[in-house]
Amino acid sequence: MTQLDNILEYNKEFVDKKEYEKYETTKLPDKRMVIVTCMDTRLIELLPKAMNLKNGDVKILKVAGAIVSHPFGSVMRSILVAVYELNADEVCIIGHHDCGMSALNADSILHKVKDRGVTQGKIDTLKYSGIDLEEWFQGFSSVEDSVRHSVEMVDNHPLLPKDVPVHGLVINPETGKLDVVINGYK
Numbered sequence: 001m002t003q004l005d006n007i008l009e010y011n012k013e014f015v016d017k018k019e020y021e022k023y024e025t026t027k028l029p030d031k032r033m034v035i036v037t038c039m040d041t042r043l044i045e046l047l048p049k050a051m052n053l054k055n056g057d058v059k060i061l062k063v064a065g066a067i068v069s070h071p072f073g074s075v076m077r078s079i080l081v082a083v084y085e086l087n088a089d090e091v092c093i094i095g096h097h098d099c100g101m102s103a104l105n106a107d108s109i110l111h112k113v114k115d116r117g118v119t120q121g122k123i124d125t126l127k128y129s130g131i132d133l134e135e136w137f138q139g140f141s142s143v144e145d146s147v148r149h150s151v152e153m154v155d156n157h158p159l160l161p162k163d164v165p166v167h168g169l170v171i172n173p174e175t176g177k178l179d180v181v182i183n184g185y186k
């Protein structure tokens, strides 16, 4: 049985037994906040528990490294949709210690890309089209600096209302402890 078959079998039972009832809520965030955090597996349950968040409380965007890398990319667009259409009044960027993106090395990932069958020719074509893969795949050396950079990008975005605080935090992926890097109220 494949992973997908297992999921679908479980899912049928979940729905039939109305297990969803305890998660019922609306699409509007009760705590009026949008969070950008990392896709790290250790944070799936830990982050909401450590922040006292339940279904319906906040919008959570997950992206490798909790990095907002482009002012007109899909993460920034999601933040703006959360603010203007879904009643989020605050933004919170939450990086974490021991993040995979802190160790990410562009040379290493490009090496693996080639090992998996992508030709150097394709990589060169992207390069000549102006796509800087080295920069795109580069991780960060300091999670605090990375969070600060993402907060600045969101906070200074021309389409973000000035009265929306943008906070920057770092979470410990083992204990759930949060440290404030930038307090958006100040």
Ligand SMILES: [Zn+2]
Residues within 6 Å of the ligand: 038, 039, 040, 064, 065, 066, 096, 098, 099, 100, 101
């Ligand atoms: Zn991470």
